[in-house]
Amino acid sequence: xxxGEYNHTIDAKGRVIVxxxxxxxxxxxxxxTKGLDGCLFVYDNNEWAAFxxxxxxxxxxxxxxxxxxxxxxxxxxxxEVDKQGRILLPGSLREFAELxxxxxxxxxxxxxEIWSKExxxxxxxxxxxxxxxxxxxxxxxxx
Numbered sequence: 632x633x634x635g636e637y638n639h640t641i642d643a644k645g646r647v648i649v650x651x652x653x654x655x656x657x658x659x660x661x662x663x664t665k666g667l668d669g670c671l672f673v674y675d676n677n678e679w680a681a682f683x684x685x686x687x688x689x690x691x692x693x694x695x696x697x698x699x700x701x702x703x704x705x706x707x708x709x710x711e712v713d714k715q716g717r718i719l720l721p722g723s724l725r726e727f728a729e730l731x732x733x734x735x736x737x738x739x740x741x742x743x744e745i746w747s748k749e750x751x752x753x754x755x756x757x758x759x760x761x762x763x764x765x766x767x768x769x770x771x772x773x774x
Contacts, residue, residue: 633738638748640732645725646717647734653743654712661726665706669750671728672703672718673736673743679707720745 637650649657653673662679666672674682686703689696706727709743720730733748746754764774 632740633743634740635738637736638735639734640736641725641730642717644719645722646697646713646716646719647730647736647745649712649719650736651716653736653738654716657712658741659660660711663708663710663720663745664703665724665727668754669728669746671724671745673745674741678741696722734761758763 633653633656635650635652637653639648639650640672642649657673657675661662661676662674663675664672686700689700691697706724708721708724710720712718725731728745729747729750733746735746735748735751737744737746737751767774
């Protein structure tokens with residue numbers, strides 16, 4: 632399970648350090664793809680395979696399902712960790728998530744999210760958590 636928040640920078644070649652706590656679970660090769668809310672999603676190979684199976688089960692006759700599959704699969708890239716613990720993020724993914732210099736990697740259970748620091752600070756204000764918590768109760772999650 633991934634958890635925690637780590638601040639890093641992207642170098643001039645588009646590489647970012649993956650925290651060692653995350654690398655322990657991810658291994659030397661894993662998948663990065665477009666995520667929701669303007670960030671990138673990072674999956675270890677087992678979680679990615681499970682996610683791919685869910686995507687395959689969606690009906691090809693449903694337009695929203697086709698768009699959803701395209702969004703995640705067309706932007707996906709397999710990345711490898713170098714000896715310094717860095718990965719090279721493809722330019723298209725950096726552009727999508729507006730990753731220029733300062734980034735935040737956060738663990739969110741079965742995946743990691745990579746955010747531009749500016750977007751994360753705007754998203755992570757958590758000012759409406761009372762309302763969000765009420766909606767989670769509607770989904771069966773009580774605390």
